[in-house]
Amino acid sequence: MASAALLRACLEVIHFSGASQILRATLRGKGSIFCLHHVCPGGGLQTGFAPNSKLEVTPKFLEQIILLSRKHGLETVSIAEAARRITTPKPNDKPFVVFTLDDGYKDNQIYAQPIFDRLNCPYTVFVAPNIANGTCELWWRALEHIIAQNEHLKLTTPQFVCDIKTKTEAQKSAAWNKLSVVIAALPELAQRTAIRALAKAYDFNLEKLCLSVAMTWDEIRAINKDPLCTIGAHTMNHYSVKKLTSEQCTYELTQSKLEIERELGEPVQFFAYPYGDEPAAGPRDFAIAHKAGYLASVTTRKGVVFEDHKNHMQALPRIMVSGRYQKLRYIDALISGAPTALLNRMSKVNVS
Ligand SMILES: [Zn+2]
Structure with a gap:
Protein backbone atom coordinates (compact mmCIF):
# COMPACT_ATOMS: atom_id res chain seq x y z
CA MET A 1 0.00 0.00 0.00
CA CYS A 136 13.13 32.47 -6.38
CA GLU A 137 12.94 29.53 -8.77
CA LEU A 138 9.95 27.70 -7.17
CA TRP A 139 11.49 24.59 -8.72
CA TRP A 140 8.65 22.22 -7.77
CA ARG A 141 6.06 24.28 -9.60
CA ALA A 142 8.38 24.95 -12.57
CA LEU A 143 9.08 21.23 -12.95
CA GLU A 144 5.35 20.45 -12.95
CA HIS A 145 4.70 23.08 -15.67
CA ILE A 146 7.64 21.95 -17.82
CA ILE A 147 6.52 18.31 -17.67
CA ALA A 148 2.88 19.30 -18.35
CA GLN A 149 3.80 21.44 -21.38
CA ASN A 150 6.19 19.06 -23.13
CA GLU A 151 6.09 15.58 -24.63
CA HIS A 152 9.74 14.65 -24.15
CA LEU A 153 12.46 15.99 -21.86
CA LYS A 154 16.00 15.42 -23.03
CA LEU A 155 18.79 17.26 -21.27
CA THR A 156 22.31 16.74 -20.00
CA THR A 157 23.49 19.07 -17.24
CA PRO A 158 26.37 18.76 -14.75
CA GLN A 159 23.69 18.04 -12.12
CA PHE A 160 21.54 15.44 -13.89
CA VAL A 161 20.84 13.70 -17.16
CA CYS A 162 17.32 13.06 -18.38
CA ASP A 163 15.81 11.52 -21.47
CA ILE A 164 12.18 10.92 -20.53
CA LYS A 165 8.96 10.74 -22.55
CA THR A 166 6.31 13.04 -21.05
CA LYS A 167 3.45 12.63 -23.53
CA THR A 168 0.80 10.65 -21.65
CA GLU A 169 -0.49 11.31 -18.17
CA ALA A 170 1.21 8.14 -16.93
CA GLN A 171 4.51 9.25 -18.51
CA LYS A 172 4.18 12.71 -16.96
CA SER A 173 3.58 11.20 -13.51
CA ALA A 174 6.53 8.83 -13.92
CA ALA A 175 8.76 11.73 -15.03
CA TRP A 176 7.67 13.78 -12.02
CA ASN A 177 8.31 10.89 -9.64
CA LYS A 178 11.82 10.50 -11.01
CA LEU A 179 12.91 14.10 -11.60
CA SER A 180 11.39 15.65 -8.48
CA VAL A 181 13.33 13.18 -6.34
CA VAL A 182 16.60 13.80 -8.24
CA ILE A 183 16.23 17.59 -8.08
CA ALA A 184 15.10 17.67 -4.43
CA ALA A 185 18.17 15.65 -3.43
CA LEU A 186 20.69 18.04 -5.04
CA PRO A 187 22.58 20.58 -2.91
CA GLU A 188 20.54 23.78 -2.84
CA LEU A 189 22.63 25.87 -5.25
CA ALA A 190 23.03 22.96 -7.70
CA GLN A 191 19.29 22.36 -7.50
CA ARG A 192 18.57 25.90 -8.64
CA THR A 193 21.21 25.70 -11.39
CA ALA A 194 19.57 22.48 -12.61
CA ILE A 195 16.04 23.89 -12.76
CA ARG A 196 17.38 26.99 -14.54
CA ALA A 197 19.01 24.78 -17.16
CA LEU A 198 15.78 22.82 -17.66
CA ALA A 199 13.73 26.03 -17.84
CA LYS A 200 16.12 27.52 -20.41
CA ALA A 201 16.06 24.37 -22.55
CA TYR A 202 12.25 24.34 -22.63
CA ASP A 203 11.69 28.10 -22.85
CA PHE A 204 10.01 28.37 -19.47
CA ASN A 205 10.11 31.73 -17.67
CA LEU A 206 10.89 31.16 -13.97
CA GLU A 207 10.58 34.81 -12.99
CA LYS A 208 7.16 35.10 -14.63
CA LEU A 209 5.99 32.01 -12.74
CA CYS A 210 7.20 33.39 -9.41
CA LEU A 211 5.69 36.84 -9.95
CA SER A 212 2.37 35.32 -11.08
CA VAL A 213 1.81 33.43 -7.82
CA ALA A 214 3.65 35.42 -5.12
ZN1 LIG B 1 7.72 27.04 1.88
Missing part, protein backbone atom coordinates in the same frame (compact mmCIF):
# COMPACT_ATOMS: atom_id res chain seq x y z
CA ALA A 2 1.35 3.42 -0.88
CA SER A 3 2.24 5.56 2.16
CA ALA A 4 -0.47 8.14 1.38
CA ALA A 5 -3.11 5.40 1.20
CA LEU A 6 -1.75 3.85 4.40
CA LEU A 7 -1.97 7.15 6.28
CA ARG A 8 -5.51 7.68 4.97
CA ALA A 9 -6.48 4.18 6.18
CA CYS A 10 -4.96 4.93 9.63
CA LEU A 11 -6.89 8.18 9.89
CA GLU A 12 -10.14 6.39 8.94
CA VAL A 13 -9.57 3.69 11.59
CA ILE A 14 -8.77 6.26 14.26
CA HIS A 15 -11.83 8.34 13.36
CA PHE A 16 -14.43 5.58 13.00
CA SER A 17 -13.24 3.48 15.95
CA GLY A 18 -13.95 6.40 18.25
CA ALA A 19 -10.32 6.21 19.34
CA SER A 20 -9.78 9.87 18.58
CA GLN A 21 -12.47 10.81 21.14
CA ILE A 22 -10.96 8.65 23.87
CA LEU A 23 -7.37 9.66 23.18
CA ARG A 24 -8.14 13.33 22.56
CA ALA A 25 -7.98 14.39 26.21
CA THR A 26 -4.46 13.04 26.73
CA LEU A 27 -2.87 13.30 23.30
CA ARG A 28 -4.04 16.63 21.90
CA GLY A 29 -1.57 18.49 24.12
CA LYS A 30 -1.66 22.26 24.37
CA GLY A 31 -2.74 22.74 20.79
CA SER A 32 -2.06 22.34 17.09
CA ILE A 33 -0.42 24.48 14.44
CA PHE A 34 -1.80 23.95 10.93
CA CYS A 35 0.44 24.38 7.88
CA LEU A 36 -1.21 25.42 4.61
CA HIS A 37 0.14 26.83 1.35
CA HIS A 38 -2.41 27.70 -1.33
CA VAL A 39 -6.10 28.36 -0.71
CA CYS A 40 -8.03 28.56 -4.00
CA PRO A 41 -11.27 27.36 -5.64
CA GLY A 42 -10.91 23.73 -6.74
CA GLY A 43 -7.57 23.57 -4.89
CA GLY A 44 -6.34 20.02 -4.40
CA LEU A 45 -9.34 18.52 -6.20
CA GLN A 46 -7.76 18.47 -9.69
CA THR A 47 -7.83 15.26 -11.67
CA GLY A 48 -5.00 14.25 -13.99
CA PHE A 49 -1.37 15.33 -13.72
CA ALA A 50 -1.22 17.85 -10.84
CA PRO A 51 1.51 16.67 -8.42
CA ASN A 52 1.58 19.93 -6.44
CA SER A 53 -2.17 19.86 -5.78
CA LYS A 54 -1.37 18.51 -2.31
CA LEU A 55 -0.29 22.09 -1.51
CA GLU A 56 -3.76 23.48 -2.26
CA VAL A 57 -7.07 23.42 -0.40
CA THR A 58 -10.40 25.00 -1.21
CA PRO A 59 -11.64 28.08 0.67
CA LYS A 60 -14.63 26.00 1.82
CA PHE A 61 -12.32 23.41 3.42
CA LEU A 62 -10.35 26.12 5.22
CA GLU A 63 -13.61 27.47 6.65
CA GLN A 64 -14.68 23.97 7.72
CA ILE A 65 -11.36 23.38 9.54
CA ILE A 66 -11.73 26.63 11.51
CA LEU A 67 -15.29 25.70 12.52
CA LEU A 68 -14.35 22.10 13.38
CA SER A 69 -11.46 23.29 15.58
CA ARG A 70 -13.81 25.58 17.50
CA LYS A 71 -16.37 22.79 17.82
CA HIS A 72 -13.71 20.78 19.64
CA GLY A 73 -13.13 23.66 22.06
CA LEU A 74 -9.86 24.75 20.48
CA GLU A 75 -9.32 28.51 20.49
CA THR A 76 -8.09 29.99 17.23
CA VAL A 77 -5.20 32.21 18.35
CA SER A 78 -2.29 34.13 16.85
CA ILE A 79 1.15 32.52 16.81
CA ALA A 80 2.27 35.07 19.43
CA GLU A 81 -0.55 34.02 21.78
CA ALA A 82 0.28 30.35 21.19
CA ALA A 83 3.93 31.06 22.01
CA ARG A 84 2.83 32.79 25.22
CA ARG A 85 0.65 29.81 26.19
CA ILE A 86 3.60 27.47 25.64
CA THR A 87 6.28 29.50 27.45
CA THR A 88 4.26 31.16 30.23
CA PRO A 89 1.03 29.21 30.66
CA LYS A 90 -1.84 30.45 32.81
CA PRO A 91 -4.33 28.17 34.59
CA ASN A 92 -7.28 29.25 32.42
CA ASP A 93 -5.53 28.80 29.06
CA LYS A 94 -7.61 26.69 26.69
CA PRO A 95 -6.16 24.38 24.01
CA PHE A 96 -5.35 26.37 20.89
CA VAL A 97 -5.06 26.07 17.16
CA VAL A 98 -2.90 28.32 14.96
CA PHE A 99 -3.34 28.73 11.20
CA THR A 100 -0.14 29.29 9.22
CA LEU A 101 0.39 29.66 5.46
CA ASP A 102 3.85 29.23 3.93
CA ASP A 103 5.55 31.10 1.05
CA GLY A 104 3.23 34.15 0.70
CA TYR A 105 1.02 33.36 -2.29
CA LYS A 106 -1.46 35.82 -3.81
CA ASP A 107 -4.31 33.39 -3.21
CA ASN A 108 -3.78 33.77 0.56
CA GLN A 109 -4.92 37.37 0.27
CA ILE A 110 -7.63 36.74 -2.34
CA TYR A 111 -9.32 33.65 -0.87
CA ALA A 112 -8.03 32.95 2.65
CA GLN A 113 -7.97 36.43 4.20
CA PRO A 114 -11.73 37.04 3.68
CA ILE A 115 -12.50 33.77 5.49
CA PHE A 116 -10.14 34.51 8.38
CA ASP A 117 -11.65 38.01 8.64
CA ARG A 118 -15.29 36.84 8.50
CA LEU A 119 -14.64 34.23 11.20
CA ASN A 120 -12.33 36.51 13.22
CA CYS A 121 -9.56 33.92 13.06
CA PRO A 122 -5.90 34.97 13.47
CA TYR A 123 -3.40 33.66 10.90
CA THR A 124 0.31 33.84 10.04
CA VAL A 125 1.87 34.10 6.59
CA PHE A 126 5.54 33.08 6.28
CA VAL A 127 7.24 35.11 3.56
CA ALA A 128 10.54 34.53 1.73
CA PRO A 129 11.79 37.90 0.39
CA ASN A 130 13.11 36.47 -2.88
CA ILE A 131 9.76 34.82 -3.60
CA ALA A 132 8.16 38.28 -3.22
CA ASN A 133 10.95 39.73 -5.38
CA GLY A 134 10.25 37.19 -8.15
CA THR A 135 13.80 35.80 -8.12
CA MET A 215 2.33 38.42 -3.23
CA THR A 216 4.24 41.61 -4.03
CA TRP A 217 5.63 43.70 -1.17
CA ASP A 218 2.66 46.08 -1.54
CA GLU A 219 0.31 43.11 -1.19
CA ILE A 220 2.26 41.83 1.84
CA ARG A 221 2.07 45.27 3.43
CA ALA A 222 -1.69 45.32 2.72
CA ILE A 223 -2.38 41.92 4.29
CA ASN A 224 -0.15 42.84 7.23
CA LYS A 225 -2.50 45.77 7.98
CA ASP A 226 -5.14 43.16 8.89
CA PRO A 227 -5.00 42.99 12.72
CA LEU A 228 -5.54 39.21 12.48
CA CYS A 229 -2.43 38.73 10.32
CA THR A 230 1.14 38.07 11.48
CA ILE A 231 3.94 38.05 8.92
CA GLY A 232 6.82 35.66 9.65
CA ALA A 233 10.03 34.82 7.79
CA HIS A 234 10.75 31.77 5.62
CA THR A 235 14.43 32.33 4.58
CA MET A 236 15.53 34.53 1.67
CA ASN A 237 15.54 31.87 -1.05
CA HIS A 238 13.36 29.05 0.25
CA TYR A 239 16.33 26.79 0.87
CA SER A 240 16.39 23.58 2.85
CA VAL A 241 18.66 25.08 5.52
CA LYS A 242 20.07 21.79 6.81
CA LYS A 243 21.83 21.40 3.45
CA LEU A 244 23.57 24.79 3.83
CA THR A 245 26.76 25.67 5.70
CA SER A 246 26.28 27.35 9.10
CA GLU A 247 27.23 30.69 7.51
CA GLN A 248 24.72 30.29 4.69
CA CYS A 249 22.01 29.18 7.10
CA THR A 250 22.70 32.16 9.39
CA TYR A 251 22.47 34.51 6.39
CA GLU A 252 19.14 33.03 5.23
CA LEU A 253 17.59 33.33 8.70
CA THR A 254 18.93 36.75 9.70
CA GLN A 255 18.71 38.48 6.32
CA SER A 256 15.10 37.41 5.71
CA LYS A 257 14.15 38.76 9.14
CA LEU A 258 15.93 42.06 8.43
CA GLU A 259 14.48 42.50 4.94
CA ILE A 260 10.90 41.83 5.99
CA GLU A 261 11.33 44.16 8.98
CA ARG A 262 12.61 46.85 6.62
CA GLU A 263 9.70 46.36 4.20
CA LEU A 264 7.03 46.31 6.94
CA GLY A 265 8.60 48.69 9.45
CA GLU A 266 7.97 46.34 12.37
CA PRO A 267 9.70 43.42 14.11
CA VAL A 268 9.50 39.89 12.68
CA GLN A 269 9.45 37.37 15.52
CA PHE A 270 8.45 34.06 13.96
CA PHE A 271 10.06 31.77 11.41
CA ALA A 272 9.12 28.68 9.37
CA TYR A 273 11.80 26.34 7.98
CA PRO A 274 11.21 25.73 4.23
CA TYR A 275 10.10 22.11 3.63
CA GLY A 276 10.52 21.85 7.42
CA ASP A 277 10.87 18.09 7.85
CA GLU A 278 13.79 16.19 9.43
CA PRO A 279 16.03 16.27 6.31
CA ALA A 280 15.38 20.02 5.88
CA ALA A 281 16.01 21.40 9.39
CA GLY A 282 17.82 20.00 12.43
CA PRO A 283 19.26 20.95 15.83
CA ARG A 284 22.04 23.14 14.36
CA ASP A 285 19.40 25.16 12.51
CA PHE A 286 17.17 25.44 15.60
CA ALA A 287 20.15 26.96 17.46
CA ILE A 288 20.76 29.41 14.59
CA ALA A 289 17.06 30.43 14.64
CA HIS A 290 17.34 31.13 18.37
CA LYS A 291 20.48 33.19 17.83
CA ALA A 292 18.80 35.09 14.98
CA GLY A 293 16.29 36.36 17.54
CA TYR A 294 13.10 34.52 16.69
CA LEU A 295 10.64 33.94 19.54
CA ALA A 296 9.47 30.71 17.94
CA SER A 297 10.01 28.72 14.75
CA VAL A 298 7.85 26.05 13.15
CA THR A 299 8.88 22.89 11.34
CA THR A 300 6.73 20.40 9.46
CA ARG A 301 7.71 17.63 11.87
CA LYS A 302 4.37 16.00 12.49
CA GLY A 303 2.75 16.47 15.85
CA VAL A 304 0.76 18.61 18.24
CA VAL A 305 2.30 20.99 20.78
CA PHE A 306 2.99 19.68 24.29
CA GLU A 307 4.18 21.35 27.48
CA ASP A 308 7.73 20.09 26.83
CA HIS A 309 7.92 22.25 23.71
CA LYS A 310 8.60 25.25 25.97
CA ASN A 311 12.21 24.02 25.86
CA HIS A 312 12.12 23.65 22.06
CA MET A 313 10.52 26.86 20.82
CA GLN A 314 12.62 26.82 17.63
CA ALA A 315 11.33 23.37 16.65
CA LEU A 316 7.55 23.46 17.01
CA PRO A 317 5.66 20.73 15.14
CA ARG A 318 2.86 21.39 12.68
CA ILE A 319 -0.02 19.51 11.09
CA MET A 320 0.18 19.68 7.31
CA VAL A 321 -3.21 20.24 5.70
CA SER A 322 -2.96 18.39 2.41
CA GLY A 323 -5.15 18.97 -0.62
CA ARG A 324 -5.31 15.21 -0.98
CA TYR A 325 -6.90 14.81 2.48
CA GLN A 326 -9.76 17.29 2.26
CA LYS A 327 -12.07 15.37 4.53
CA LEU A 328 -12.96 16.79 7.92
CA ARG A 329 -12.67 13.38 9.53
CA TYR A 330 -8.93 13.36 8.70
CA ILE A 331 -8.47 16.77 10.35
CA ASP A 332 -10.62 15.58 13.24
CA ALA A 333 -8.28 12.61 13.76
CA LEU A 334 -5.12 14.72 13.32
CA ILE A 335 -6.00 17.36 15.93
CA SER A 336 -6.78 14.56 18.39
CA GLY A 337 -3.00 14.00 18.44
CA ALA A 338 -3.49 10.24 18.10
CA PRO A 339 -2.04 9.67 14.57
CA THR A 340 1.07 11.75 15.20
CA ALA A 341 1.56 10.18 18.65
CA LEU A 342 1.64 6.81 16.89
CA LEU A 343 3.98 8.14 14.20
CA ASN A 344 6.29 9.55 16.89
CA ARG A 345 6.10 6.28 18.85
CA MET A 346 4.28 8.09 21.66
CA SER A 347 7.22 10.49 22.12
CA LYS A 348 5.79 13.97 22.69
CA VAL A 349 8.78 15.90 21.40
CA ASN A 350 10.64 15.14 18.18
CA VAL A 351 13.55 17.58 17.90
CA SER A 352 16.69 15.52 17.32
